[in-house]
Amino acid sequence: MKTTASNKKATINDVATLANVGKTSVSRYLNGEFAVLSESMQTKIAHAIEVLNYQPSQIARSMKRGHTKLIALIFADITNPYSIDVMQGIEAASREYGYILLVFNTNNEIEREKHILQLLFSYQVEGVIIHALRTHDRNFKQFSLPTVSIDRQIHDLPCDVVGLDNDQASTAVTRYLLDSGFEAMLFVTETIDDIQPRQKRTMVFKQMTAEHPHCIGEVIELNSSKNQQQLDSAISKFCSKHRGMRKAIIAVNGAVTLDISLALKRLKLEWGRDIGLIGFDDPIWASVVGVGITTLKQPTFQIGYTAFQLLYERIHGNSTDFRNVFYPGELIVRESTE
Amino acid sequence: MKTTASNKKATINDVATLANVGKTSVSRYLNGEFAVLSESMQTKIAHAIEVLNYQPSQIARSMKRGHTKLIALIFADITNPYSIDVMQGIEAASREYGYILLVFNTNNEIEREKHILQLLFSYQVEGVIIHALRTHDRNFKQFSLPTVSIDRQIHDLPCDVVGLDNDQASTAVTRYLLDSGFEAMLFVTETIDDIQPRQKRTMVFKQMTAEHPHCIGEVIELNSSKNQQQLDSAISKFCSKHRGMRKAIIAVNGAVTLDISLALKRLKLEWGRDIGLIGFDDPIWASVVGVGITTLKQPTFQIGYTAFQLLYERIHGNSTDFRNVFYPGELIVRESTE
DNA sequence: CTGTTAGCGCCTTCAG
DNA sequence: CTGAAGGCGCTAACAG
Numbered sequence: 021m022k023t024t025a026s027n028k029k030a031t032i033n034d035v036a037t038l039a040n041v042g043k044t045s046v047s048r049y050l051n052g053e054f055a056v057l058s059e060s061m062q063t064k065i066a067h068a069i070e071v072l073n074y075q076p077s078q079i080a081r082s083m084k085r086g087h088t089k090l091i092a093l094i095f096a097d098i099t100n101p102y103s104i105d106v107m108q109g110i111e112a113a114s115r116e117y118g119y120i121l122l123v124f125n126t127n128n129e130i131e132r133e134k135h136i137l138q139l140l141f142s143y144q145v146e147g148v149i150i151h152a153l154r155t156h157d158r159n160f161k162q163f164s165l166p167t168v169s170i171d172r173q174i175h176d177l178p179c180d181v182v183g184l185d186n187d188q189a190s191t192a193v194t195r196y197l198l199d200s201g202f203e204a205m206l207f208v209t210e211t212i213d214d215i216q217p218r219q220k221r222t223m224v225f226k227q228m229t230a231e232h233p234h235c236i237g238e239v240i241e242l243n244s245s246k247n248q249q250q251l252d253s254a255i256s257k258f259c260s261k262h263r264g265m266r267k268a269i270i271a272v273n274g275a276v277t278l279d280i281s282l283a284l285k286r287l288k289l290e291w292g293r294d295i296g297l298i299g300f301d302d303p304i305w306a307s308v309v310g311v312g313i314t315t316l317k318q319p320t321f322q323i324g325y326t327a328f329q330l331l332y333e334r335i336h337g338n339s340t341d342f343r344n345v346f347y348p349g350e351l352i353v354r355e356s357t358e
Numbered sequence: 359m360k361t362t363a364s365n366k367k368a369t370i371n372d373v374a375t376l377a378n379v380g381k382t383s384v385s386r387y388l389n390g391e392f393a394v395l396s397e398s399m400q401t402k403i404a405h406a407i408e409v410l411n412y413q414p415s416q417i418a419r420s421m422k423r424g425h426t427k428l429i430a431l432i433f434a435d436i437t438n439p440y441s442i443d444v445m446q447g448i449e450a451a452s453r454e455y456g457y458i459l460l461v462f463n464t465n466n467e468i469e470r471e472k473h474i475l476q477l478l479f480s481y482q483v484e485g486v487i488i489h490a491l492r493t494h495d496r497n498f499k500q501f502s503l504p505t506v507s508i509d510r511q512i513h514d515l516p517c518d519v520v521g522l523d524n525d526q527a528s529t530a531v532t533r534y535l536l537d538s539g540f541e542a543m544l545f546v547t548e549t550i551d552d553i554q555p556r557q558k559r560t561m562v563f564k565q566m567t568a569e570h571p572h573c574i575g576e577v578i579e580l581n582s583s584k585n586q587q588q589l590d591s592a593i594s595k596f597c598s599k600h601r602g603m604r605k606a607i608i609a610v611n612g613a614v615t616l617d618i619s620l621a622l623k624r625l626k627l628e629w630g631r632d633i634g635l636i637g638f639d640d641p642i643w644a645s646v647v648g649v650g651i652t653t654l655k656q657p658t659f660q661i662g663y664t665a666f667q668l669l670y671e672r673i674h675g676n677s678t679d680f681r682n683v684f685y686p687g688e689l690i691v692r693e694s695t696e
Numbered sequence: 697c698t699g700t701t702a703g704c705g706c707c708t709t710c711a712g
Numbered sequence: 713c714t715g716a717a718g719g720c721g722c723t724a725a726c727a728g
Contacts, residue, residue, distance in 0.1 A: 029479070031720090031721055031722085032721060032722060032723095033721080033722095041698080041699085042698065042699040042700075043699085043721090043722080043723095044698070044699055044700080044723080044724090045697090045698065045699075046722095047722065047723055047724090048698090048723095050722090050723095051723085056697060056698085057697075057698090058697065058698090061697085061698085073500075075476060075479040075480050076480060076721085076722075077421075077480060077482065077720090077721055077722070078477075078480040078481045078482070079417060079420050079421050079426065079480075079481065079482050079720090079721080079722095080421055080704090080720075080721035080722040080723090081721080081722060081723080082417050082704095082722095083415075083417050083418055083421055083704050083705070083706095083720090083721080083722075083723095084703085084704055084721085084722050084723050084724085085704090085722090085723075086704080088417065093461075098445070098446055098449055099446065104442050107436070107461075108436055108437065108463075111436055111461070111463050112463075112465075115463070115465075115470075120460055120462075120477065120481070121460065121461045121462075122458055122459065122460060122461075123431075123445075123449070123459045123460075123461045124458075124459075125446075125449050125450075125453070127453075132453075138413060139416075139458065141367070141413040142413050142414060142415060142416040142417075143416045143417065143458070144415065144416070144417050162411075278642065278643075278646065281646045282645070282646060285646065303643070304616065304643070305616075305641070305642070305643030305646065305647065307620070308616065308619045308620060308623065308643065308647050309643065309646050309647045309648070310647070310648065369704090369705055369706085370705060370706060370707095371705080371706095379714080379715085380714065380715040380716075381705090381706080381707095381715085381716095382707085382708085382714070382715055382716080383713090383714065383715075384706095385706065385707055385708085386707095386714090388706090388707095389707085394713060394714085395713075395714090396713065396714090399713085399714085414705085414706075415704090415705055415706070417704090417705080417706095418704075418705035418706040418707090418720090419705080419706060419707080420706095420720095421704090421705080421706075421707095421720050421721070421722095422705085422706050422707050422708085422719085422720055423706090423707075423720090424720080697728105698727100698728080699726105699727090699728080700725105700726085700727080700728095701724100701725085701726080701727095702723100702724090702725085702726100703722105703723095703724095703725105704721105704722090704723090705720105706719100706720090707718105707719095707720090708717100708718090708719095709716105709717090709718085710715105710716090710717090710718105711714105711715090711716085711717100712713105712714080712715080712716095
């Protein structure tokens with residue numbers, strides 16, 4: 021309200037008029053083409069911009085140039101802490117590169133997903149980073165925007181993938197348990213479907229334990245993450261079956277780690293003392309609960325950051341073949357596996 | 359690659375040409391003005407759209423109409439779980455209303471904030487929801503977009519506010535502790551500055567304990583959240599000072615609850631048995647840690663949802679005076695205060 | 697070095 | 713009911 025005339029947003033024309041120059045020059049000024057602008061012109065324009073508190077309209081620019089500096093982030097479930105962790109890395113990178121993040125949540129609804137994919141076109145988003153739930157998805161088939169997938173491969177959408185090196189990670193976890201003298205291990209995973217990471221983690225565990233004759237390796241695949249009973253009975257069966265042996269449970273991810281912790285509490289079992297516990301992902305509370313839970317920490321920030329960089333390269337055409345970038349995880353030993 | 363000719367995005371003109379109609383009619387079709395379109399026309403257009411896989415450009419639309427269906431979400435610290443929780447509510451609401459979320463993180467950098475505020479104009483964002491860190495901020499002074507603040511008032515920016523009813527909440531917490539027979543309580547808060555919620559929570563606690571002559575109420579204000587030592591010594595001093603009395607610690611928010619839990623572990627103190635513990639906010643791990651931590655849960659989803667609604671109303675001009683909406687919290691009793 | 701002109705894709709008068 | 717013309721704010725030739 022302090023400015024002179026109208027309280028409408030100033031346009032490039034207003035600036036040109038006030039500065040007494042053509043709008044082309046203003047445009048050039050905005051785009052940093054100072055080499056082709058006389059000093060007097062520069063100062064005049066700068067002044068006018070200042071006075072009018074002028075902000076060039078990205079909308080108009082996008083319309084003209086065709087690129088929007090917008091990228092989309094699609095979560096299948098915005099509730100998933102992993103996604104949020106990765107988002108922090110993405111956010112940091114996008115900030116550096118001057119990109120803006122549109123955040124979407126498909127909320128596991130296939131219709132919603134379809135709608136979103138359309139929106140992305142409408143808004144001329146330049147690229148997409150997605151943490152997909154389903155790896156098969158016909159909505160993706162028609163999809164043609166530059167895309168990077170987080171954590172897992174998507175069958176119906178060829179794209180770059182960045183995530184954890186699940187071979188290394190699962191090997192580290194299993195070997196650690198083996199070396200620590202555990203004799204019976206229960207690997208707890210959510211439904212595997214064809215979600216690569218869960219598959220890999222499980223497979224490596226199976227193989228490694230199979231190779232150790234003195235060690236028992238069992239796997240249980242939870243039907244639904246809400247299924248307390250299944251988990252409780254699986255654990256108590258496991259315990260009674262291997263009475264007298266050193267036992268440990270492995271959680272395939274942070275959500276499962278939480279579920280198991282809760283189950284153990286219900287069963288009055290104490291991790292560290294009564295049974296070993298180790299989990300993929302390193303939730304913030306892993307160090308606070310009981311004696312602390314040993315975890316395999318993913319470099320989530322790094323993953324997000326790299327995801328953006330890959331996307332950036334792809335947007336700008338430096339696209340070779342689709343790449344997979346998998347980072348090693350870090351074993352963080354706490355007393356749950358003492 | 360399945361479509362006919364060019365692989366460029368189809369425009370309204372392409373549709374018009376293919377359908378053999380004027381683009382005005384297509385535009386009308388897009389905007390649902392079916393009352394003014396003959397049936398034959400409708401089908402022709404529908405067909406052409408289908409064939410071309412046409413998506414109207416939001417960019418162009420925004421340019422013309424002036425509104426973008428974009429709203430911005432600004433976090434001072436994207437790392438803050440509270441923000442993320444609230445975001446879920448905002449996301450849900452924005453989805454229902456057909457708005458898209460731009461997510462920003464000022465990352466506590468004042469320069470960054472300035473930059474973002476400018477961007478908001480460039481992108482013609484229709485409104486802003488902000489979880490501000492500082493309540494004084496000169497960047498806000500010039501700011502004129504419809505805005506809703508989460509959790510706290512912002513001095514330099516008159517706007518709607520939605521958050522917790524801190525009077526009710528703090529009263530509930532303190533009264534509960536009093537009723538449970540605790541005789542000495544330590545209220546731990548991060549630096550209060552003029553952040554309303556912390557202020558209120560602390561104040562209510564002070565008043566209520568002051569009114570109870572048999573009860574001791576102390577407050578400690580942490581300088582920095584990283585300051586372990588300060589916390590450790592404060593707690594142990596508190597404990598030794600009130601030896602023999604039933605003691606409890608109150609954490610002003612989830613972050614502090616975590617810090618205190620860690621401190622207690624370092625001090626070999628067990629909440630529930632050695633000392634009571636209660637915290638504002640209800641982090642997911644509150645039920646897993648030790649015997650479980652009693653919390654005062656905020657309706658974070660609701661807060662986010664409402665924030666969007668208020669913003670929506672303001673964007674659409676139903677703006678009366680600025681409103682404050684404060685929701686009551688829910689006390690969730692666990693064994694840390696037994 | 698500088699300004700004129702012509703659109704980007706869409707919507708909105710205003711005439712048929 | 714339908715279409716032609718103009719313009720949103722900006723940029724990119726193309727001339728001076």
